Amino acid sequence: xxxxxxxxxxxxxxxxxxxxxxxxxxxxxxxxxxxxxxxxxxxxxxxxxxxxxxxxxxxxxxxxxxxxxxxxxxxxxxxxxxxxxxxxxxxxxxxxxxxxxxxxxxxxxxxxxxxxxxxxxxxxxxxxxxxxxxxxxxxxxxxxxxxxxxxxxxxxxxxxxxxxxxxxxxxxxxxxxxxxxxxxxxxxxxxxxxxxxxxxxxxxxxxxxxxxxxxxxxxxxxxxxxxxxxxxxxxxxxxxxxxxxxxxxxxxxxxxxxxxxxxxxxxxxxxxxxxxxxxxxxxxxxxxxxxxxxxxxxxxxxxxxxxxxxxxxxxxxxxxxxxxxxxxxxxxxxxxx
Amino acid sequence: xxxxxxxxxxxxxxxxxxxxxxxxxxxxxxxxxxxxxxxxxxxxxxxxxxxxxxxxxxxxxxxxxxxxxxxxxxxxxxxxxxxxxxxxxxxxxxxxxxxxxxxxxxxxxxxxxxxxxxxxxxxxxxxxxxxxxxxxxxxxxxxxxxxxxxxxxxxxxxxxxxxxxxxxxxxxxxxxxxxxxxxxxxxxxxxxxxxxxxxxxxxxxxxxxxxxxxxxxxxxxxxxxxxxxxxxxx
Numbered sequence: 001x002x003x004x005x006x007x008x009x010x011x012x013x014x015x016x017x018x019x020x021x022x023x024x025x026x027x028x029x030x031x032x033x034x035x036x037x038x039x040x041x042x043x044x045x046x047x048x049x050x051x052x053x054x055x056x057x058x059x060x061x062x063x064x065x066x067x068x069x070x071x072x073x074x075x076x077x078x079x080x081x082x083x084x085x086x087x088x089x090x091x092x093x094x095x096x097x098x099x100x101x102x103x104x105x106x107x108x109x110x111x112x113x114x115x116x117x118x119x120x121x122x123x124x125x126x127x128x129x130x131x132x133x134x135x136x137x138x139x140x141x142x143x144x145x146x147x148x149x150x151x152x153x154x155x156x157x158x159x160x161x162x163x164x165x166x167x168x169x170x171x172x173x174x175x176x177x178x179x180x181x182x183x184x185x186x187x188x189x190x191x192x193x194x195x196x197x198x199x200x201x202x203x204x205x206x207x208x209x210x211x212x213x214x215x216x217x218x219x220x221x222x223x224x225x226x227x228x229x230x231x232x233x234x235x236x237x238x239x240x241x242x243x244x245x246x247x248x249x250x251x252x253x254x255x256x257x258x259x260x261x262x263x264x265x266x267x268x269x270x271x272x273x274x275x276x277x278x279x280x281x282x283x284x285x286x287x288x289x290x291x292x293x294x295x296x297x298x299x300x301x302x303x304x305x306x307x308x309x310x311x312x313x314x315x316x317x318x319x320x321x322x323x324x325x326x327x328x329x330x331x332x333x334x335x336x337x
Numbered sequence: 338x339x340x341x342x343x344x345x346x347x348x349x350x351x352x353x354x355x356x357x358x359x360x361x362x363x364x365x366x367x368x369x370x371x372x373x374x375x376x377x378x379x380x381x382x383x384x385x386x387x388x389x390x391x392x393x394x395x396x397x398x399x400x401x402x403x404x405x406x407x408x409x410x411x412x413x414x415x416x417x418x419x420x421x422x423x424x425x426x427x428x429x430x431x432x433x434x435x436x437x438x439x440x441x442x443x444x445x446x447x448x449x450x451x452x453x454x455x456x457x458x459x460x461x462x463x464x465x466x467x468x469x470x471x472x473x474x475x476x477x478x479x480x481x482x483x484x485x486x487x488x489x490x491x492x493x494x495x496x497x498x499x500x501x502x503x504x505x506x507x508x509x510x511x512x513x514x515x516x517x518x519x520x521x522x523x524x525x526x527x528x529x530x531x532x533x534x535x536x537x538x539x540x541x542x543x544x545x546x547x548x549x550x551x552x553x554x555x556x557x558x559x560x561x562x563x564x565x566x567x568x569x570x571x
Binding site for chain 1: 413419421425426427429430437439441
């Protein structure tokens, strides 16, 4: 019995907790991709760099607060800095839209052209970010490290396994739930949110009903910037900030959006968790778990790891291919590419 | 003097002209129907009146105002409302949300107008929380017409409202359209089901190759042997 309890704690600690936190981060990223796709009708490859830029702004603001000698106890300074970072990101997306995307929108360019344009924006932004903050790995989480320590759980339960919950993980779940909740409330209940859905559903009819397209487009960018900044900052708090990871993060984020059903916000959230849990579960080494659950003679010698962590991006890729082959509209029916 | 008047409309989608000196008018409380063979420019005439294509010549007036150079959106604000033939609902939004979207240009609560639409189409009241994309063809047309009525238009334009619905549903929809006209709204319709449409029309236009061929009351056109022979199948 004790063995099974230990096994359960082990999985909670190494699979469930990190999976939920990572899932929240992916879900926020995928929500931004899905919103831009449903309103502007192209896959925004610059979304990863937008997350990166948002995080960079959050770090700058954090440094500013720290220079002023402000700190907020167990709460990471970056969380307080988040609103400032969001404002800066909104300025960035609105300027990019005005300077670049708008031109192609007026020309009524093909979605694939806009996609390629967004790849250009991605490279320029990536360069600017490295220029502004440098390519180094940065840790900016200055709050309390843990909410729950493994040792405390072990002592309390008298078991040999414990569960660790990092402050950053708890904050991720909390902030992501609030952000996603507000987004869904906005889309479902407010007039502007409904107009946005109407525009996404049937652009021509939205125009005939008198919905102002430029306003909806601007709003989509603002929402994407808010979500990207939150997602990036939470990811950076949880791990660390490395400018180059955001280009790699594009794959799981797009996979999440497509798996859930592109253009469907609820699907983006589901997709985020599907990808996150597949990644975590397939790269986890199950030896110790099996040692608790199987009779000693049956326990294998190896790591019992399906894939080394270095290959974790291959998982989103394979899921993406499978979904595109067998259910191209995603789990909840979205649009096909 | 008719409420909506398109006079001498000539133009197309950029290349060759589709409309040649085509004139269409309708007054408040009247039902005008445009019929004609395939490719006669019926839908194009409708789009020209609504500002969805550029006219090289001719003018469109609504009431006292010249709307020739207004965008479709501005024409909606001026009191025109258009129901496209296809893709005329927001499929993943509920029936009620579809109606709300019809009224976004209006200030203040929409409940009264929504209630009026439900009175006109009682079936929609039952399905108010269902997605418009999941409704039957006839009910979807009802949502489309209801959405267009939400702006409280003075002129309702319908592009083949009965395309792809059963005869029973068609009769029902025509009855509703007559009801709408009785409230003093001008109605202009393009119809494939020429005979049935002309039966309810105060005014009928037969277009051929982008120009007016016959113009008369609906009943007179139905009685006209020429029209019967060439367009109504005897």
